[in-house]
Amino acid sequence: MERTLVCELHTHTLYSRDSLTSLEAFLEACRRKGLDRVAVTDHNAVDGALRLREMDPQRVIVGEEIKTTHGELIAYFIEERVPPGLPPAEVVERVHAQGGVVGASHPLDRVRREAIGLAALTPVLDHLDFLETFNARCLFPGDNDAARDLAQRHDLPMTAGSDAHHVWELGRAVVVVPPFDTPVEFLAGLRAGHIRARLSPPWIHAVSTYAKLARRFGLAPRAPEA
Secondary structure, eight states: OOEEEEEEEOOOTTTTTOOOOHHHHHHHHHTTOOOEEEEOOTTTOHHHHHHHHHHHHTTTTEEEEEEETEEHHHHHHSOOOOOSOOOOOHHHHHHHTTEEEEEESTTTTTSSSTTHOOOOOOGGGGGGGGEEEETTOOSSSSHHHHHHHHHTTOOEEEEEEEOOOSSSTTTTTTEEOOSSSSSSHHHHHHOOOOEEEOOOOGGGHHHHHHHHHHHTTTTTTOOOOO
8 A cells, every 4th residue: 555644734833813722732633643744834934834834744744824015925945034014926936936835725715814715816717736625713614615615716825724723723624645755746745635624613614713812811821032
């Protein structure tokens, strides 16, 4: 039987303002849950991902969830932070200039303000490398279905992710793919792989709300400086 990799492709640590997950707890949970590759995609930050890669180079993919002028995009295989607040097309260019790949996270989620939405997505759709078609934190399953249908119509590779802000969430949405070493092999593997996923309960969003409030009122530590 051909070997496959279980890939968790959307995660957050304490380097995101809405997560309190330490790097040590994050990595321990990934190992315990049998996640072979994990993309660390903190909001507008790569410092945590770079540190985790130093701790476990074979497992960790450096990524970033980037706030654009019109919602969020998500990048993998980058080395430098892409700053927030840029137009989607410029974010795509900056990721590709680093040799990375870029797609849209929870693109059609009707609840989240951070979702890019169809109007802003359409002009860059042909320049994206993939779409996240299952996000475990979506409240309405139909929003994931709509993203999958969009990806299929445009022949884009599909990803899934737990969007984990707490270690409990890690592994709830994964993609099982053939082994890969490069971004090109990763994208090819997405087409040959399959998604294994389940939605998280709605109450999980309270974890992120608590993290933001705890940071605001000084009840939780901030991420270490780079």
